[in-house]
Amino acid sequence: MTQTITVSPVSLKTLKEPPALQLFVIDQPPPSIQATTLRLCYAEKIYPDLQERLEDRKIKLSTIKIYEEVIEHWERLMPAATDVSTIDRNMIRTFRSKLLKETLKRARMGKKAHRSPATVNKLMRHLKPLIIRLWPPDRHNPGGLALVEYFEFPEALSEDKHLPFTYSLKDLSRLYWNAAACRPTTLRRYSPLHEPDLWRLAFTLGFAAGPRTWDLFGLTWDDIGWTDFRYGSIQFRATKTQKMQRIPLSKEARYHLDLVKEKNFDPMHVFPRFKPNKTFYQTWNRICQAAQVTTSKSDRAPRFEDFRKTCSTAYDDLAPGVGPWITGHELQGVNARNYQNPTKRVLKAVYRLKQPLAFREGAGLRTPAPVAPFPSN
DSSP, X not given: OOOOOOEEEOOGGGOSSOTTTOOEEEOOOOOOOOOOSHHHHIIIIXXXXXXXXXXXXXXXXXXXXXXXXXXXXXXXXXTTOOSGGGOOHHHHHHHHHHHHHOEEEETTTTEEEEOOHHXXXXXXXXXXXXXXXXXXXXXXXXXXXXXXXXXOOOOOOOOOOOOOOOOOHHHHHHHHHTGGGGSOSSOOOOOGGGOHHHHHHHHHHHHHHOOOHXXXXXXXXXXXXXXXXXXXXXXXXXXXXXXXXXXXXXXXXHHHHHHHHHHTSOSSBSSOOOOOSHHHHHHHHHHHHHHTOOOSSTTOOOOTTHHHHHHHHHHHHHSTTHHHHHHTSSOOHHIIIIIOOOOHHHHHHHHHOOOOHHHHHHXXXXXXXXXXXXXXX
């Protein structure tokens, strides 16, 4: 069955390119669609494509969740915009402004706050593909639905520019020495978050390998390559990027892994399962307060995620280029999935990385300094 396409000649006066390059315009009607709301357009014309890409592992499930989150924000903040044909540049700017000014209640902190420009920009980046699909079709957007006239999408908001916070070696030692502060002062139901040895392992692995927080706490014993390289490795698929990573371990990290393995907290998981809720952050904050570790900004407390920045910075200071490799930012495409292994340069950096004194003392690689006795009367 063939499809009939109507071809109409173009006046030479209206041509933007030489006549030899543009002789005809295809008058093909855009695909019909009955949906008028943004949600219906997404469900009927966009979600099926996303589902195929999800099955092919080209995107993550979290990406689809963000698209749906954006639509929920749109329906809540723009109730009058029920028909997508009314969407224009001013309406998009209004939506962005409402996202920025909306007051949020953060239950974990018990405070009211607003979205940061970075968060708003992330939501707008996921709104833009939805709007582009509503524009008329062209060579860059062949699946355009022609429900909205083309307009220039607003530029991103300017984000705060500041140097990322990283821990010093002394900060890391203080966190390690004060890991026992994870135990609550009042009697509470047992949680693996109250085990100092697990926190000390998290500190050494976070500094040596730099995985994202929940990739680290999601490790299983099957993810440990006990016989890899000199001291073993951790192997995992990054939740955010779906990249498979195998990172060599330092001698200090291997010692703490062996210690936790011997104590058998969990037969399957390196860190026994727990809900990543406010208990995690409360426990982490107790350790930071006991260690007296703070950031230069009074309104920002230290975060566990800062271990990843510290790891990358420390490796790059020792051997430029190794930091992005360890954190997975340098790995791309097929090379990352199938070929890339730690090079001699990466291994040398891992074994030569200067470790906090507390990590070495905890691993028995350094004798603790003797404590001076109190003077006798």
